[in-house]
Amino acid sequence: MILRLPPLAPGLRVGLYGGSFNPAHAGxxxxSRLALxxxxxxxxxxxxxxGNPLKDRSHLPDAASRAAGARAVAQDPRIAVTDFEAALGVRYTVETLSWxxxxxxxxxxxxxxxxxxLATFHRWRGWREIAARMPFAVIDRPGYTLRAMASPAAxxxxxxxxxxxxxxTLADRKPPAWLFLHGPRNSLSSTALRATTVRSVS
Incomplete structure (x- = not known):
């Protein structure tokens, strides 16, 4: 497997949005557009x-298939989809960000x-190192506002x-630096979409 990154140029301000994208959706x-x-x-x-080490990966499609689905959903020239973590052979976010x-x-x-x-960030391997590696932004989601801000990591x-x-100014700040972004919230989730697909098939 060949490791390829999206195009880069010095000084670019790049948001990193990780996940299983199983499947990717409008949410x-x-x-992404809110953060941009x-x-x-x-x-x-x-x-x-x-695959998320904190979740069951036994029925997870391969990264290449999920990346292909994500590209079909992204529909924005500013959004690049990459599965380079699979080629890099890492399992944890802290490894990716360090690299x-x-x-x-x-x-x-x-x-x-x-x-x-953010509500479960304290369970991530190396979460304090992640915060020390780069600034991060937390996007509000329905049902998690209070739980996230009361979490051990917050x-x-x-x-x-x-x-x-x-x-x-967040991208220009020396970590640790983070913020919580409020705004129009989208309730779509990959878990709910998978459940809907299973119900429609059965």
Missing amino acids: HRHV RRLALDRMWWLVSP LTDRHPEIRFVWIMGADS RALAASRIDEAAAP
Whole structure:
């Protein structure tokens, strides 16, 4: 498997949005466009992961198939879909972000996650290192606002949270730095879409 990254140029402000994308849907595109606009990013990468270590992967389609589906959904020239993590042979986000920042210090990367991910961020391997590696933005999701902000990680990183009004400056800040973005919320989820597909088939 050949490791290929989307095109890069020094100084680019690139959002990294990771997940299984099983399947990709309009909610992913909504989050990406919100982040692109509010954070003044140049590009968004959808990192199609080999599989979430915290979830059951026994019925997960291969990364290449999920990436192909994601490309059909992205429909935005600023969004690049990549499954390079499979070629890199990593399992954890901290490994991916360390690899990228070590090799591309000239790029202003920002990690993008949903409020549901912040709620469990303290369970991720190396979550404190992730926060120390690059700025990150948390996108509000229905049903997770209060739970996310009361989470162990949010409390531990409270001192490095910046005001939402400073969102366009996030990519330029030295980590740790993060913010919580409110805005129009999309309730679509891959889990719900898979459940709907199973019901329609049966």
